Amino acid sequence: MSLPFLSATPIETALRGFAAAQPNLVAVNEDPLFATSVRRCTRRQVGLVSGGGSGHEPLHAGFLGVGMLDAAVPGAVFASPHNTQIHAASRAVAGPGGVLHIVKNYTGDVINFAIAAERLAAEGVEVATVLVDDDVATDADDTATGRRGTGATVVVEKILGAAADAGLSLDELAALGADVVEHSRSVAVAARAQTDFHTGDDAFELDPGHLEYGVGIHGERAAASIERPGFESLVAKMVDEVLEQVPGDGGLLLFVNGLGATTQLELLNVYAAASDRLSRAGEAVDARLVGNYVAALDMTGFSITLTRLRPEWLPYWEGPSITPSFPAGLADSGAAPEALVRQPVPDAEPSQTLPAATADPADQARHKLQDDVVRRFAELVEENYEELTRLDRVAGDGDFGDNLRGGLREALQLMNHGYSGLAAAERAFLDGVGGTSGPLLGLLFKWLDHAHRHQGAGDDAAAAWARGTAEGCAAIQRVGGAEPGDRTIVDVLAPAAKALQSGFAEGARAADEAARATAELEAKRGRATYVAGRGAGEPDAGAAGVALLFQAAAEVQA
Structure with a gap:
């Protein structure tokens, strides 16, 4: 069974339909x-850009317009947009003061926005990021992933949108956004799972009389189900938990959000109960919002967000907005019609060509070696595909083998058209492979290619690989935040870079040993942190996969 009213390209078609229904507000780039x-x-x-997985509508496209966002970037359902989309959207709407990314704290979103920011900065575009992390259900000390970004994203986008229209600079907006995030907390509950986008069935089953307390907006189950309390008791529990963890003092913004299938009648009941609970606690509610604004497809549930308002934020919250989905606002902006300009519909970026191998004989010889490494890497991945897939299913979503194989197949096609191996792999993974692993591997190949192209006359190949691996590892750490010991590909890259200084054989040995050692590590970054304990005793799939690259290099260079 599948959902009955979807086209063959549901996200693209939906966004095109959305823009066609809002021609005076929204334009789409396909x-x-x-x-x-x-x-x-x-x-x-400053241009404001946000985005994330589809299925959360009206977040984010519904908030495009005056007083809110300049660009919204959709991924597949519950999946991050690709860094290529974010990069192109940011270039399209960057103002003279740069571009600000508003990012929900989910691993794929964080990494792809960070990679786009690296690319923008290299092109001279000023960029800053506000990371929204408000979900108290994932506020744990034993992982580095941190709180998920959920309902507070709407609050941040509205306040920053009004502040941007007031002319604040990039640094001022980034500081304001961080302050709003710090003073915002949320929690969500569900009585029924969302419909699985692929099967049409409920994504998970709940025992009768139970609730999922602490669900995520991607449809993630909570850490545990609870017996369903009475309505008043449930709302009181949620309000008390959020109120205890939201810092600061002063008046509150109360946001009651539906997760897709909860009626406005129910949400208004929740708002009344939450408001009463806050009043009895001596808290003043100075601003409010009620409705389905951050959905999890059609999950039956709701979230409660509280933001401690600084006095200067209230005019931003109440300021006018002209968007498809957000309430128009209470205050008069004083903006004359001529203060609003019509932006041109962005054209697709011109396609970029990959650098081809040079005509210099020495360069050609080096290129052939690198090409042979990429080809051997592709062979090793094919040989180990089933095992890589099995390892990723233990502690992830099982797509790593497909992503790695698909990226290398694309790289081989580019090489067949005359492009050098490392540059082809860079483009294939950085621009063509989705999820988290693809763009990260793209960064690694980018720096390996850079080191190869800038190899000095006295450098040997292993020294260039050592430098490229170290620089690639540093770039991956910048965008993903992982450290050695977090059970990621960084646990392979750091020792491999050091060992490569002694030659390819040592580099391959160190990479293989490091990959095997991840079996004893606890995941502190990435999706594996959400399945606590699963995967213990098995190597990390990403670490095992990237170790094959160094095996390939050693075999070719032997």
Whole structure:
């Protein structure tokens, strides 16, 4: 069984339909896929870009427009957009003061936005990031992943949108956004799972009389189910938990959000109970929002978000907005019609060509060696595909083998058209492979290729690989935040870079030993942190896969 009313390209078709239904507000760019606001306040100097997995509508595309976002970038259902989409959307809407990314704290979103930011910075575009992490259900000390980004994203986008229209600079907006995030907390509960996008069945089953307390907006189950309390008791429990953890003092913004299938009648009941609970606690509610704004497809449930408001934030929250989905606002902006300009519909970025192998004989010889490494790496991945898939299913979603194999197949096609191996692998993974692992491997190949192209006359190949691996590892750490010991590919790259200084054989040995050693590590980054304990005793799939690259290099260079 499947969902009955979807086209063959549901996300692309939905976004095209959304723009067609809002022609005076929204424009869509189809390749790569993103949407932009048609109008922009002339005082705005910084473009605001947000995005994430589809299925959360109206987040984010519904908040495009004056007073909120300039661009929204959709991924597949519950999956991060690709860094290529984010990069193109950011270039399309960057103002003279740069571009600000508003990112929910989910691993794929964080990494792909960070890779896009690296690319923008290299092109001279000023960029900053606000990371939204408000979900108290994932506030654990034993992982580095941190709180998920959920309902507070709407609060951040509204306040920053109004502040951007007031002319605040990139640094001012980034600081304001971080302050709003710090003073916001949320928690969510569900009485029924969302419909599985592929099968049409409920994504998980709940025992009768139970609730999932602490669900995520990607449809993640909570750490545990609870027996369903009475309505008043449930709302009191949620309000008390969030209130205890939201820092600061002063008035509150109360946001009651539906997760897709909860009626407005029910949400207003929740709002009334939550407001009463806060009043009895001596808290003043100075701002409010009720409705389905951050869905988890059609999950039956709701979230409660509290934000401690600084006095200067309230005018931003109440300021006007012209968007498809957000309430228009209470205050008068004083903006004359001429203060709003119509933005051009962005064209797709011109396709970029890969650098081909040079005509210099020495360069050609080095290129052939690198090409042979990529080809051997592809062979090793094919040989180990089933095992890589099995390892990823233990502690992830099982797609790593497919992503790695698909990226290398694309790289081989590019090489057949005359492009050098490492540059082909860089483009294939950085621009063509989704999820988290693909863009990270793209960064590794980018720096390996850079080291190869800048190899000095006195450098041997192993020294160039050592430098490229170290620089690639540093870039991956910048965008993903992983450290050695977190059970990621960093646990292979760091020792491999050091060992390569003694030659390819040592590099391959160190990489293999490091990959095997991840079996004893506890995941502190990535999706594996959400399945606590699963995968113990088995190597990390990403670590095992990247170790094959160094095995390939050693075999070719032997």
